[in-house]
Amino acid sequence: MSSLRRDLRYAFRSLGKSKGFTAVAILTLALGIGVNAAIFTITNAVLFKGFPFDQNQRIFYLGSRNVNRPQFTYGPVSAPDLRDWRAQTKSFTGLAAALGGNQVLSDGIGAPESHLFARMTANSFQVIGQKPILGRDFTPADEVRGAPQVAMLTYNLWQTRYGKDPSVIGRAIRLNGVATTIVGVMPRGLTFPFDLDFWVCLTPRAETDKREARQLLVFGRMADGATLQSARAEMNTIAGNLQKDYPTTNQGFAPVVLTYNELFIGPRITLIFEAMFVAVAFVLLIACSNVANLLLARAAARWREVSIRVALGAGQWRVVRQLLVESMVLSITGGIAGWLIAIGAIRIFAVATVPLGRPSWIDFSMDHRLFFYLAFISLGTGLLFGLAPALQLSKVDVNATLKDGGRGAGLGVQGKRLSSVLVITEVALAVVLLAGAGLMIRSFLNVYQASLGVNPANVLQMGVGVPQARYPQPSDQINFYDKLTARLVAMPAVDSVAIASNTPSGGSQTFPYEFEGAPTDSQRRPSVSAVVISPDYFRVMGVGVLQGRAFTEQDGVAGPPAGPAFLHSKWNAASLR
Secondary structure, eight states: OHHHHHHHHHHHHHHHHOHHHHHHHHHHHHHHHHHHHHHHHHHIIIIIIOSSSTTGGGEEEEEEEETTOTTOOOBOBOHHHHHHHHHHOSSEEEEEEEEEEEEEEEOSSSSOEEEEEEEEOTTHHHHTTOOOSEEOOOOGGGGSTTOOEEEEEOHHHHHHHHTTOGGGTTOEEEETTEEEEEEEEOOTTOOOSSSOSEEEEOOOOTTTSSTTOOOBEEEEEEOTTOOHHHHHHHHHHHHHHHHHHOHHHHTTEEEEEEOHIIIIIHHHHHHHHHHHHHHHHHHHHHHHHHHHHHHHHHHHHHHHHHHHHHHTTOOHHHHHHHHHHHHHHHHHHHHHHHHHHHHHHHHHHHHHHTTTTOOTTOOOOOOHHHHHHHHHHHHHHHHHHHHHHHHHHHTOOHHHHHSTTGGGOOSHHHHHHHHHHHHHHHHHHHHHHHHHHHHHHHHHHHHHHSOOSSOOTTOOOOOOOOOTTTSOSHHHHHHHHHHHHHHHHTSTTOOOOOOBSSOTTSOOEEEEOOOTTSOOOTTTOOEEEEOOBOTTHHHHTTOOOSSSOOOOGGGSSSSOOOOSOOOOTTOOHHHHO
């Protein structure tokens, strides 16, 4: 230990005498390590942390898929299937379900507001291991058919709308016109299974309590000793039995058991982060090559110094250790500076991604994984860039160096070759990075400049949800939208108004179809993606009709069937035969 302390003191003195070299080396390492630490923190938050509760990795997500439609790899589950899964599975200690939506909250405090919410089975929070910080959890009595509706608030809604008032428990509110009682408030930061503002207990309803009514996202906690492979095998066995018992509704449907990453992130996003990791690894290797070259250049001036130390009795390992200690001092200092750079970069990234719809549960705080990673790359880079120059210097020829003129002996042919290899490595890595960055920028510009097929200039959009309790019949909902359209068109600044189920590039709905007179198969019917629109949709979007006519008011419920009247340009008559 005393020898190590002497090496450290000597390293600080030596680096202090070369302030320019030390500053450049530390800055180079700080940038390389800082970028790596920032990307690791972001990747850790997106791919590994998941939802903010204990043993998140033991929660798996179950669904069903139609094997006759391989393009759809995941689908929801029906309530009767969930009951059978619960009764037969041994791989999960509990299965729960959620059904998302949008509801209007009115409580007499302020204006009614539309909020995202989820209907949850009573055991949902027990499955994920969460308890309310105020009030109570859902109970089995809350999910009995006909039970009074109860709700639990997120911490954020409790804070923003009710000012964290404890007396909110027991308060009567209305959700889409339905009387509801607030029974609990969940911990800060918990929004599950997606960004929302409150939860309502899921109660059986006639329209959802059918095997063909697949609407539920199912999740469960893996039992001790069970594995993902064994759970998938067991669920396949259970599904096979259900297909035999209920061939009309379950034939051709297979269960799906997914991890958090597989359901919420997906392979495309994972691939993007993997590519980012490779890119920043190249940046770190370039930084190491730069510092190694700097050390080689500095070694040329230390050749005589090392020769004198060897002549006085220092062994090869002693020289290598001293030089590695100096490299470690540089790398650790660069790691600390890189950590500070990463903190700033992550804060900027977190703020910048909020308007882009980043899920609120993604937490970019640094945890133990980051500090282990930071320590690993800091020490690893010290060895990586310091070992080769140290070994080169330890092979000093004392006699040749100490002769007259030996001061300029330099590192010789091997040292020059090593320096050339490092330069070639830097250039090669830089070319790969520049090529990748150029392709990425070009792809981004192509996407950014791509035509949407519509004219978005002066087009504003808003989302409007119609409460089912207040407008139970389709005719009531159509009447509501007709009145809304008429009042909007009457506004002086409005030229035209349209209503659509989805916006351009905002997805679509899937409708199965069949041809008149053709044999039908409910399990193998083809489907088409479509958007439900009002007659003025194409006028608002600035799109002309290539053939035929646009929709009119007479194409409604009382008129003759007119859809699907408009097909994408890639469709033709042969596509529908």
